[in-house]
Amino acid sequence: MSDVTDREAQRVAFLTEAGLADAARAPLPGDASTRRYERLTPVNGPGLMLMDQVAAAESPPADPSWSPERRKAEGWNAVARLSAGRIEAFAAVASHLRSVGLSAPAIVALDAPAGLAVLEDFGDDLFARVIEQGQDETPLYLAAIDALAELHAAPTPPMLTGAAGKWPLQVYDQTALQGGADLFVEWLPKLKPELRFDEAAVADWHAAWAPIVAQGEAGASVVAHRDYHAENLIWLPERSGPARVGMIDFQDAVRAHPSWDLHSLLQDARRDVSPALEAEALDRYFEVARVEDRAAFLRSYAGLAALNEARILGIFARLIVRDGKPRYAAFMPRMWAHLNANLTKPGLEGVARWFDKYVPAEVRA
Structure with missing residues (x-):
């Protein structure tokens, strides 16, 4: 039997064991990951989701004991402290989110070694879709801010526990933050041959980002979803308060600076968020999270947003060049606009000088 046939046999056996052998199955469109989903419609009962993630399809996640050198030797997931799609990670983060009153899918059935899970189905009302259909975006974004503030106010345990352990x-x-930024200098020249970053340019790059990376590590104090944006949030208006924000794709959660999920939400790669809404959302966060030093917070917000935007530009270049996914080029101008705006903010003078020296203005658009 082929690997595809073998995997389908695993899925069928898993669903049979879960009492879902007769459920109708409809695959959902894929994204940039190795994970796939199917919508399940049982004969009786509510709709569900099948999560399918073969652990062996990716390099291993980082062990907490590994040195930076060991992480680099093990591969990208270890460098960036990504979960490598492990369902154990999803289950543990989901349990934490639910324990603090937030909405993560309940896990109905689980086979972690096989990389299979049946989840509660939150439906199709992604923030991005309901806004496209005419719903006022401001209440949605303010609800997302309230959910973040709730998460940030909760304890940040060093170990999370879920249905899979x-x-x-x-x-x-520092290793994960700088490693993310370095995707820019590694992959942009492969997309834009006019760019050339020699050893001196790369050394300057590291020096320019060093203070921002240090701020990010020193300020890592909250659970960060890490991919918190309008395509990963589902509107659940029948629930109340912060629980109206359904969260998905949080398996790569880390302890990070509280601004990380904020700039992921408000400086989105896939949709425009107006400066007025960004300002209103930040004011809401400052109020509900009781941020005392707003200037210092905004300095870190701009610095880490810029780093994230450089990281995402590198990822998009890699998706286009290596993985043959040219559709990601459509998102790059928005990321350049965010990055260019952040380079004018206090604390980013060194990074701005680097871009002025090494990246022509016509490329940064």
């Missing part, structure tokens, strides 16, 4: 909540540290 324990999973470490690791720090989004």
Whole structure:
């Protein structure tokens, strides 16, 4: 039998064991990951989701004891402290989110070694879709801010526990932050041949980001979803308060600076968020999270947003060049606009000088 046939046999056996052998199955469109989903419609009862993630399809996640050198030797997931799609991670983060009153899918059935889970189905009302259909975006974004503030106010345990056991909540540290930024200097020249970053340019790059990376690691104090944006949030208006924000794709959660999920939400790669809404959302966060030093917070917000935007530009370049996914080029101008705006903010003078020296203005658009 082929690998595809073998995997389908595993799925069928798993669903049979879960009492879902007769459920209708409809695959959902894929994304940039190795994970796939199917919508399940049982003969009786509510709709469900099948999560299918073969653990062996990716390089291993970082062990908390590994040195930076060991992480680099093990591969990208270890460098960036990604979960490598492990369902154990998803289950542990989901349990934590639910324990603090937030909405993560309940896990109905689980086979972690096989990389299979049946989840509660939150439906199709992604923030991005309901806004496209005419719903006022401001209440949605303010609800997302309230959910973040609730998460940030909760304890940040070093170990999370879910239906598949324990999973470490690791720090989004210097190795992971700088490694993410470095995707830019590695992959942009492969997309834009006019760019040339020699050893001196790369050394300057690291020096320019060093203070921002240090701020990010030193300020890592909250559970960060890490991919918190309008395509990963589902509107659940029948629930109340922060629980109206359904969260998905949080398996790569880390302990990070509280601004991380904020700029992921408000400086989105896939849709425009107006400066007025961004300002209103930040004011809401400052109020409900009781941020005392707003200037210092905004300095870190701009610095880490810029780093994240450089990281995402590198990822999009890699998806286009290596993986043959040209559709990601459509998102790059928005990321350049965010990055260019952040380079004018206090604390980013060194990074701005680097871009002025090494990246022509016509490329940064």
